[in-house]
Amino acid sequence: MSYRESLVLLNCLCWAILALALFSSAEKLSVSYDGRALTINGQRKIIISGSIHYPRSTPEMWPFLIDKAKEGGIDAIETYVFWNAHEPQQGQYDFSGNNDLVRFIRTVQEQGLYAILRIGPYVCAEWNYGGFPVWLHNLPGIEFRTKNKVFMDEMEKFSTVIINTMKDYELFASQGGPIIIAQIENEYGNIKGSYGQAGNEYVKWCADLALSYDLSIPWIMCQEDDAPHPIINTCNGFYCDQFKPNSKNSPKMWTENWTGWFKAWGSRDPLRTAEDLAFAVGRFFQYGGTLQNYYMYHGGTNFGRTSGGPYITTSYDYNAPLDEYGNKAQPKWGHLKQLHDLVKSMEEVLTYGEVNHTEYGHLTTATSYTYKGKSSCFFGNAENGDRDITYGNTTYKVRGWSVSILPDCKTEVYNTAEVNTQTTIWEKVSSQVGNFKEPMQWQWRDEKIEFVSREGEVADTAMTANRLLDQKVLTNDSSDYLWYITSFHLSGSDPLFGKNVTLRVKTSGHILHAFLNGRHIGSQHAQKDKYSFVFEKKISDLLLYGFNQISLLSATVGLANYGAHFENSEVGVHGPVELMADGETIRNLSSNEWYYKVGLDGEKSEFFNPNCQLMEPWNYGNLPLNQNFVWYKTTFQTPSGSEAVIVDLMGMGKGHAWVNGLSIGRYWPSYLSIENGCSSSCDFRGAYSDGKCATNCGKPTQRWYHIPRSYLNCGGENTLILFEEFGGTPLDIDIQTTRVKKVCAMPYAGSTLELSCHDRTISDIKFVSFGNPHGTCDSFQKGSCESSTALSVIEEACVGQRECSIEVSEKNLGSTGCKKRNRLAVQVTC
Numbered sequence: 002m003s004y005r006e007s008l009v010l011l012n013c014l015c016w017a018i019l020a021l022a023l024f025s026s027a028e029k030l031s032v033s034y035d036g037r038a039l040t041i042n043g044q045r046k047i048i049i050s051g052s053i054h055y056p057r058s059t060p061e062m063w064p065f066l067i068d069k070a071k072e073g074g075i076d077a078i079e080t081y082v083f084w085n086a087h088e089p090q091q092g093q094y095d096f097s098g099n100n101d102l103v104r105f106i107r108t109v110q111e112q113g114l115y116a117i118l119r120i121g122p123y124v125c126a127e128w129n130y131g132g133f134p135v136w137l138h139n140l141p142g143i144e145f146r147t148k149n150k151v152f153m154d155e156m157e158k159f160s161t162v163i164i165n166t167m168k169d170y171e172l173f174a175s176q177g178g179p180i181i182i183a184q185i186e187n188e189y190g191n192i193k194g195s196y197g198q199a200g201n202e203y204v205k206w207c208a209d210l211a212l213s214y215d216l217s218i219p220w221i222m223c224q225e226d227d228a229p230h231p232i233i234n235t236c237n238g239f240y241c242d243q244f245k246p247n248s249k250n251s252p253k254m255w256t257e258n259w260t261g262w263f264k265a266w267g268s269r270d271p272l273r274t275a276e277d278l279a280f281a282v283g284r285f286f287q288y289g290g291t292l293q294n295y296y297m298y299h300g301g302t303n304f305g306r307t308s309g310g311p312y313i314t315t316s317y318d319y320n321a322p323l324d325e326y327g328n329k330a331q332p333k334w335g336h337l338k339q340l341h342d343l344v345k346s347m348e349e350v351l352t353y354g355e356v357n358h359t360e361y362g363h364l365t366t367a368t369s370y371t372y373k374g375k376s377s378c379f380f381g382n383a384e385n386g387d388r389d390i391t392y393g394n395t396t397y398k399v400r401g402w403s404v405s406i407l408p409d410c411k412t413e414v415y416n417t418a419e420v421n422t423q424t425t426i427w428e429k430v431s432s433q434v435g436n437f438k439e440p441m442q443w444q445w446r447d448e449k450i451e452f453v454s455r456e457g458e459v460a461d462t463a464m465t466a467n468r469l470l471d472q473k474v475l476t477n478d479s480s481d482y483l484w485y486i487t488s489f490h491l492s493g494s495d496p497l498f499g500k501n502v503t504l505r506v507k508t509s510g511h512i513l514h515a516f517l518n519g520r521h522i523g524s525q526h527a528q529k530d531k532y533s534f535v536f537e538k539k540i541s542d543l544l545l546y547g548f549n550q551i552s553l554l555s556a557t558v559g560l561a562n563y564g565a566h567f568e569n570s571e572v573g574v575h576g577p578v579e580l581m582a583d584g585e586t587i588r589n590l591s592s593n594e595w596y597y598k599v600g601l602d603g604e605k606s607e608f609f610n611p612n613c614q615l616m617e618p619w620n621y622g623n624l625p626l627n628q629n630f631v632w633y634k635t636t637f638q639t640p641s642g643s644e645a646v647i648v649d650l651m652g653m654g655k656g657h658a659w660v661n662g663l664s665i666g667r668y669w670p671s672y673l674s675i676e677n678g679c680s681s682s683c684d685f686r687g688a689y690s691d692g693k694c695a696t697n698c699g700k701p702t703q704r705w706y707h708i709p710r711s712y713l714n715c716g717g718e719n720t721l722i723l724f725e726e727f728g729g730t731p732l733d734i735d736i737q738t739t740r741v742k743k744v745c746a747m748p749y750a751g752s753t754l755e756l757s758c759h760d761r762t763i764s765d766i767k768f769v770s771f772g773n774p775h776g777t778c779d780s781f782q783k784g785s786c787e788s789s790t791a792l793s794v795i796e797e798a799c800v801g802q803r804e805c806s807i808e809v810s811e812k813n814l815g816s817t818g819c820k821k822r823n824r825l826a827v828q829v830t831c
């Protein structure tokens with residue numbers, strides 16, 4: 002190496018070291034709080050946060066989701082930490098793929114957002130078993146979430162692993178990282194009463210544990226009235242405006258603002274309107290709130306066997322501002338963005354200003370914040386009827402169930418009930434549209450039915466016992482499936498012969514498939530909210546002289562995740578198992594010798610893995626239809642483009658689906674949503690509940706399943722494998738993509754019309770009226786007055802464009818001759 006070269010090298014090295022130093026000396030933040038707000042480097046802050054749970058999407062999706070959150074005015078991304086995802090077996094940790102917590106927090110940091118880390122490690126979250134690993138339950142002497150040494154030792158061990166990992170990567174704000182707040186436990190206040198004094202001591206222990214990590218950032222406990230200082234107690238709910246922290250030195254923070262609701266098999270689709278959600282947020286800031294978090298901002302997908310409940314669906318869309326696939330759910334996303342931008346512009350006056358509430362009766366209140374001679378106002382009306390209020394010398398109309406924001410206390414800039422943002426209607430289109438549509442070619446194989454041989458043997462049994470055992474105790478939840486197998490003898494003179502004999506099985510859920518002497522005799526599943534049931538089947542015709550055998554396959558559909566002592570909720574066949582005749586128990590089989598076998602043969606042999614070499618090949622031809630316990634396999638091409646990919650599983654019963662060996666979750670399109678309680682109209686006014694404005698009555702609870710693009714081979718061929726347990730027809734299965742179909746908007750004069758077809762262009766204007774139009778998307782009607790030039794102006798500005806934007810005014814769109822405030826209605830096709 003010449004002298005010159007070495008100089009250059011030295012130079013490069015120096016730059017590298019300098020760059021490294023710059024990178025690692027990211028600004029260390031001092032995060033604290035006072036009675037008003039969180040403070041960052043001594044400045045009070047308004048923080049608008051949104052929940053995105055990393056395992057409910059993929060690392061490839063994270064940058065896009067977080068970017069859309071940032072664009073939507075979100076300052077912080079909040080996530081739980083999922084213990085059972087990270088420690089599937091005791092002491093064996095997994096931080097790979099969708100579980101890569103460090104990569105997720107770094108992605109948040111790269112976008113310049115803050116992070117809120119809710120460690121729990123109890124998380125609820127409609128996640129399997131509330132985030133606890135099932136092996137934890139099977140440790141001797143354990144009791145969850147109370148002063149129990151076995152539990153506390155494991156909780157401390159796991160929490161420490163997480164904290165140390167975050168510390169090692171310098172992810173706490175005090176180290177220059179994005180994490181500004183951490184949470185210990187979760188909503189314990191809701192259930193603490195059941196644990197007596199031990200519960201109080203446990204809360205104290207949690208607080209001490211959190212503080213012992215010495216992170217120099219604030220800790221929170223949500224729904225925890227007795228959170229010991231300096232831990233901040235925070236509110237979860239649909240509305241938190243009336244919440245008061247337990248110390249006047251703690252700020253008012255809202256950790257879970259439910260943007261919609263989750264869905265269980267059999268539930269309708271929830272709809273929380275943009276107007277009502279914005280109202281709740283507006284009121285929270287009106288009444289002195291300074292940090293709020295959307296639960297969820299992006300709900301995503303319960304891949305694999307991660308959904309809890311029981312009976313939570315694979316989709317965890319949550320009716321959130323970003324839909325399951327990561328698309329903007331409009332108008333919610335945009336209506337909230339406008340609110341965020343406005344509230345953030347008022348940060349100083351809201352966090353430092355003097356507050357003055359003026360009551361007008363009828364739940365109507367004006368609140369002003371005044372700081373350094375500048376005032377900002379909120380006018381809130383929590384009744385359904387519109388109200389006039391006089392403030393200063395002006396009379397304002399405040400619409401029912403709304404909050405108006407006047408950043409200068411004179412001009413109304415935003416009202417939560419007036420949605421100026423576009424409504425986007427998405428559609429799902431077959432990925433084969435335009436090409437020659439080839440039917441999918443299916444292969445298949447049977448699942449093995451387990452039984453006990455005459456020699457009294459069952460291959461590969463986990464154990465035998467003279468009693469019925471709980472399913473999760475035996476499986477540690479390593480599979481949804483557990484076989485309960487037994488046999489009995491009938492002598493020729495047995496009194497059972499000649500009688501009307503019924504097999505009766507009581508199970509704690511969630512699904513039972515019964516076999517007698519190798520024949521399938523029936524299947525039954527629990528109903529939502531009632532998980533134990535009795536299976537009964539007449540079996541006289543199938544009984545044999547001598548040896549008879551019974552195989553019961555029990556399947557779980559997500560383990561309980563909420564409630565005091567939820568970890569003890571029974572699953573599987575707890576009995577009794579009886580042979581009945583004339584209403585009486587003739588034989589009680591509960592304490593027979595039972596053989597237990599964990600999981601399916603196809604799971605053990607990895608039928609779902611297309612790369613696995615199987616002893617017996619898959620079958621072609623004679624495709625079994627509507628037959629249970631069948632594995633199906635097909636291939637499909639990766640759809641071109643970048644839109645979200647989904648599979649339409651209409652026609653299938655219930656089972657599990659894999660793409661290229663990766664689970665896309667349980668499917669159950671044959672489970673219909675309840676018939677009643679949907680209506681075509683929706684009044685956003687009045688308190689939200691999960692039955693309000695619901696849709697999808699009587700239709701499959703979930704028909705479409707998300708296939709993340711990163712699970713697909715670029716431009717290549719992919720394998721879809723299904724395990725069907727009730728019986729279905731795969732012939733209508735279709736690979737589809739999502740795209741924008743049409744866009745509607747109804748902005749008021751004074752706001753801006755913003756239309757976007759996302760990746761597509763605006764091809765056609767279906768409706769325009771500027772004046773006093775009425776109706777909703779697809780049913781807009783002209784009113785009594787309108788401008789004659791609006792259509793041509795909008796055509797000119799929008800057709801052929803991906804997006805367009807026009808100030809809504811008579812100056813731009815022509816005079817209307819209307820007496821009242823003008824409004825524009827537009828519908829375009831993409």
Ligand SMILES: *[C@@H]1O[C@H](CO)[C@@H](O)[C@H](O)[C@H]1NC(C)=O
Pocket residue numbers: 091135136137139140463475476477
């Ligand atoms: C389940 O977990 C417990 C606790 O770790 C362990 O002792 C037991 O062997 C496990 N059982 C199975 C079937 O893996």
Ligand SMILES: *[C@@H]1O[C@H](CO)[C@@H](O)[C@H](O)[C@H]1NC(C)=O
Pocket residue numbers: 357358359393
């Ligand atoms: C609060 O606002 C009302 C209404 O504007 C006003 O009459 C009153 O003087 C204000 N009070 C204070 C302490 O500023």
Ligand SMILES: *[C@@H]1O[C@H](CO)[C@@H](O)[C@H](O)[C@H]1NC(C)=O
Pocket residue numbers: 393394
């Ligand atoms: C209200 O009107 C009176 C009389 O016109 C005027 O003197 C006063 O300044 C006005 N007050 C406000 C707050 O605009």
Ligand SMILES: *[C@@H]1O[C@H](CO)[C@@H](O)[C@H](O)[C@H]1NC(C)=O
Pocket residue numbers: 500501
């Ligand atoms: C058997 O039971 C069914 C109903 O459970 C009844 O309809 C039938 O008559 C019974 N047969 C005999 C032989 O008792």
Ligand SMILES: *[C@@H]1O[C@H](CO)[C@@H](O)[C@H](O)[C@H]1NC(C)=O
Pocket residue numbers: 577586589590591592
């Ligand atoms: C059947 O046996 C189980 C377990 O031995 C027992 O708990 C149950 O009470 C018995 N049922 C009847 C009807 O005798």
Ligand SMILES: CC(=O)N[C@H]1CO[C@H](CO)[C@@H](O)[C@@H]1O
Pocket residue numbers: 124125126127188191237257259262263296563
């Ligand atoms: C009490 C309760 O159900 N808490 C839950 C509130 O929000 C979501 C439900 O969507 C859960 O994850 C919480 O823990």
